[in-house]
Amino acid sequence: MFMGVLKLIKGNYDAIIVGAGPIGSMVADRISKKNYDVLLVEEHYEIGKPVQCAGLITPRAFDLVDCRKHILNDVRGAQIFSPKGHTLSIDGGKEKAVVIDRASFDKEIVKSAIKNGAELSLGARAVKAERKNEKIKLTLYSNGRKMEAASKILIGADGIQSNVARWFALPRPKKILSCFQAEMVNIDIDLNFVKIFIGNEVAPQFFAWIIPTDAGKARVGLCTYGANGSSYFYFKRLFKNDISKQFLKEAQSINYTAGAIPIGRVSRTYDDNIMIVGDAAAQVKATSGGGIYPGLVCAKHCGEVAVTSLESNDFSKNLLSNYQKRCMKEIGKELKNDMRIHEVFAGLSDRQFEEIIDILDDEELLKIISEVGDMDYPSKVGWALLRKEPRLLKFVGVALKTFF
Numbered sequence: 589m590f591m592g593v594l595k596l597i598k599g600n601y602d603a604i605i606v607g608a609g610p611i612g613s614m615v616a617d618r619i620s621k622k623n624y625d626v627l628l629v630e631e632h633y634e635i636g637k638p639v640q641c642a643g644l645i646t647p648r649a650f651d652l653v654d655c656r657k658h659i660l661n662d663v664r665g666a667q668i669f670s671p672k673g674h675t676l677s678i679d680g681g682k683e684k685a686v687v688i689d690r691a692s693f694d695k696e697i698v699k700s701a702i703k704n705g706a707e708l709s710l711g712a713r714a715v716k717a718e719r720k721n722e723k724i725k726l727t728l729y730s731n732g733r734k735m736e737a738a739s740k741i742l743i744g745a746d747g748i749q750s751n752v753a754r755w756f757a758l759p760r761p762k763k764i765l766s767c768f769q770a771e772m773v774n775i776d777i778d779l780n781f782v783k784i785f786i787g788n789e790v791a792p793q794f795f796a797w798i799i800p801t802d803a804g805k806a807r808v809g810l811c812t813y814g815a816n817g818s819s820y821f822y823f824k825r826l827f828k829n830d831i832s833k834q835f836l837k838e839a840q841s842i843n844y845t846a847g848a849i850p851i852g853r854v855s856r857t858y859d860d861n862i863m864i865v866g867d868a869a870a871q872v873k874a875t876s877g878g879g880i881y882p883g884l885v886c887a888k889h890c891g892e893v894a895v896t897s898l899e900s901n902d903f904s905k906n907l908l909s910n911y912q913k914r915c916m917k918e919i920g921k922e923l924k925n926d927m928r929i930h931e932v933f934a935g936l937s938d939r940q941f942e943e944i945i946d947i948l949d950d951e952e953l954l955k956i957i958s959e960v961g962d963m964d965y966p967s968k969v970g971w972a973l974l975r976k977e978p979r980l981l982k983f984v985g986v987a988l989k990t991f992f
């Protein structure tokens with residue numbers, strides 16, 4: 589259905605969105621719903637492929653996009669393994685997160701944008717953009733053919749490498765995590781729980797995961813930062829490490845993916861005629877690497893501010909700055925706190941990880957984690973735990989100074 593070669597129906601658009609990931613597609617959906625001429629440009633020939641995602645989100649995302657039918661599994665908690673194997677079991681008792689079929693999820697959002705009248709160009713790579721006569725002129729290549737299109741607004745939803753951000757000199761993310769993941773079968777896993785492995789020998793500055801998708805099936809992966817060696821190096825170690833290998837003895841991979849996650853949201857996401865959104869703007873939770881929910885929240889604001897700008901025929905950075913203000917108000921503070929939590933986490937030694945897991949393995953604290961814990965707003969549980977257990981303060985002492 590979504591296979592094809594670039595054929596631009598019109599040359600002039602109200603808005604062009606570069607990148608038909610979930611975030612760009614949602615922006616296209618929101619603007620086209622108001623009957624504006626929208627072009628959505630995607631360099632790949634199929635939406636959602638290749639998949640570079642573990643697909644773990646909270647059901648809250650479905651308040652923004654109608655994609656519930658692409659859920660593969662519900663999870664109600666997590667088991668966190670310390671470097672020495674001390675396990676912290678957090679059981680939310682009910683659906684806390686869901687695992688989605690990411691390619692179908694992406695396709696569903698694009699389908700809705702097309703239904704609203706957005707034009708989709710697959711296999712089309714945006715290679716240049718410049719401001720000309722108060723519009724943006726975009727150059728695209730498809731199958732060796734050069735095409736040009738003009739628009740009043742250009743939206744960069746073009747992921748971590750965002751060319752749109754580079755062309756218009758917008759700031760870039762603070763950190764890029766390097767990730768590797770495989771879809772695997774023959775895994776010994778409880779479908780209700782995600783498994784998380786922490787430690788400087790496991791996944792430096794981040795963590796490794798086993799996320800169940802179906803009976804015996806899971807996504808096994810990790811992200812690292814600044815490690816001596818690639819994420820693939822640490823991925824292979826998961827099958828040798830005593831703690832993780834117990835679940836992976838018989839595991840066989842169906843496919844692999846390498847990817848990257850930007851964290852540390854950028855300080856400016858707009859310019860005259862321009863907005864960047866999603867991974868392009870590092871709108872990602874630094875605690876978990878989850879970019880779908882915060883990206884969708886920001887896509888909603890990006891689409892709405894684009895519509896206001898088209899209605900008032902004002903494409904100035906002054907008006908478009910409302911996009912960033914609105915994102916900041918809804919999710920910016922959380923993203924900022926998540927980055928601080930990440931920085932504390934990234935600086936911990938294995939001995940400190942053991943100490944923290946020992947402290948948290950307490951009935952009352954586990955109750956707080958299950959009740960207050962929220963993957964989209966992790967700082968809430970952080971504060972609740974710090975209030976209850978002062979021994980945790982010593983781990984965040986340095987970071988706390990920057991909070992106030």
Ligand SMILES: Cc1cc2nc3c(=O)[nH]c(=O)nc-3n(C[C@H](O)[C@H](O)[C@H](O)COP(=O)(O)OP(=O)(O)OC[C@H]3O[C@@H](n4cnc5c(N)ncnc54)[C@H](O)[C@@H]3O)c2cc1C
Pocket residue numbers: 606607608609610611612629630631632640641642643644645712713714715745746747748751767768769809846847848849865866867868872877878879880881883
């Ligand atoms: C291993 C891994 C696991 C992850 N797991 C999770 C998870 O469990 N939960 C979660 O919430 N998030 C997860 N993420 C993050 C999540 O995948 C991203 O945050 C999300 O995909 C961002 O969506 P996006 O639309 O902004 O960017 P993308 O999905 O990257 O889409 C950008 C699109 O732009 C296109 N594009 C780029 N440049 C051009 C160009 N010049 N011309 C035309 N098209 C172009 C690309 O082809 C791509 O389709 C994970 C990421 C990785 C790497």
